[in-house]
Amino acid sequence: MKIQLLGTAAAEGYPAVFCKCDSCNRARELGGKDIRTRTSAIIDDFLKIDFPPDTFHHVLTHNLDLGSIEHLLFTHTHHDHFHPEDIRMRTPIFAHAIQYPLNIYGNDVVMAKCQNVLAASKESFKLHRIQPFEKVQIGDYQVTPLPADHNPMETCLLFYIEKGNKRLLYGHDTGWFPEPTWSFLEDKQLDIAILDCTNGLIQGRRNHMDIDAVKEIKAIFTDKSIINPTSKVIATHFSHNINLSHQALQNLLEPAGIEVSYDGMIIEI
Ligand SMILES: [Zn+2]
Ligand SMILES: [Zn+2]
Numbered sequence: 001m002k003i004q005l006l007g008t009a010a011a012e013g014y015p016a017v018f019c020k021c022d023s024c025n026r027a028r029e030l031g032g033k034d035i036r037t038r039t040s041a042i043i044d045d046f047l048k049i050d051f052p053p054d055t056f057h058h059v060l061t062h063n064l065d066l067g068s069i070e071h072l073l074f075t076h077t078h079h080d081h082f083h084p085e086d087i088r089m090r091t092p093i094f095a096h097a098i099q100y101p102l103n104i105y106g107n108d109v110v111m112a113k114c115q116n117v118l119a120a121s122k123e124s125f126k127l128h129r130i131q132p133f134e135k136v137q138i139g140d141y142q143v144t145p146l147p148a149d150h151n152p153m154e155t156c157l158l159f160y161i162e163k164g165n166k167r168l169l170y171g172h173d174t175g176w177f178p179e180p181t182w183s184f185l186e187d188k189q190l191d192i193a194i195l196d197c198t199n200g201l202i203q204g205r206r207n208h209m210d211i212d213a214v215k216e217i218k219a220i221f222t223d224k225s226i227i228n229p230t231s232k233v234i235a236t237h238f239s240h241n242i243n244l245s246h247q248a249l250q251n252l253l254e255p256a257g258i259e260v261s262y263d264g265m266i267i268e269i
């Protein structure tokens with residue numbers, strides 16, 4: 001399984017779109033891995049997770065063949081993950097020589113908003129409502145949505161994704177996992193866990209998580225043999241408010257065996 005992380009920032013981007021704080025100014029000066037765009041990932045060039053407003057930038061930067069992607073999975077509808085207006089560009093007037101429909105998977109809010117925005121070209125899209133703990137088959141992948149603690153007004157989802165003997169937990173946006181999610185994971189074995197670390201050293205584990213929470217989850221995963229020494233744990237979705245460079249994040253997380261994400265990072269498991 002190949003996972004490509006296209007964006008690794010929180011909602012505002014890092015540097016944030018309008019911000020002139022020290023953290024954002026330093027990111028602009030450093031460039032490289034300190035420039036973080038809004039969150040998305042692609043698995044095996046087949047399954048895309050989330051569609052942020054930076055998607056066109058991702059296509060250009062990473063030379064993505066986005067027209068060949070026929071499956072799009074949503075965690076939730078916060079704007080940094082969900083920009084359906086640009087999905088409209090995958091309709092016959094704007095996109096030629098591609099296969100229709102695009103399959104879109106998401107919670108009831110995703111379905112309602114997509115129905116609204118994509119109403120003029122219904123035949124170009126197939127909407128699949130997904131619910132926690134109801135496994136869906138997408139090509140060779142089994143995807144089990146799990147509840148997150150993120151926005152009480154919406155069923156925000158994490159994903160447990162299996163393909164053959166490879167298993168990925170795609171875990172953001174989330175706070176500390178709700179108990180039913182812990183119960184589900186109890187007897188699982190993960191090759192990779194990608195975890196929300198929005199808050200850095202700012203304490204907080206409701207809605208998003210901090211470094212301590214990510215370390216604690218890794219420790220629990222290890223105790224319960226949910227991960228083994230070869231499994232990868234990766235922290236992502238960083239806010240400019242944490243005021244930590246990529247190097248500073250590495251200094252804090254790598255001694256605990258946690259990798260720091262960056263835009264364009266490719267992980268093979
Ligand atoms: Zn987010
Ligand atoms: Zn800033």
Ligand SMILES: [Zn+2]
Pocket residue numbers: 076078150173
């Ligand atoms: Zn969110």
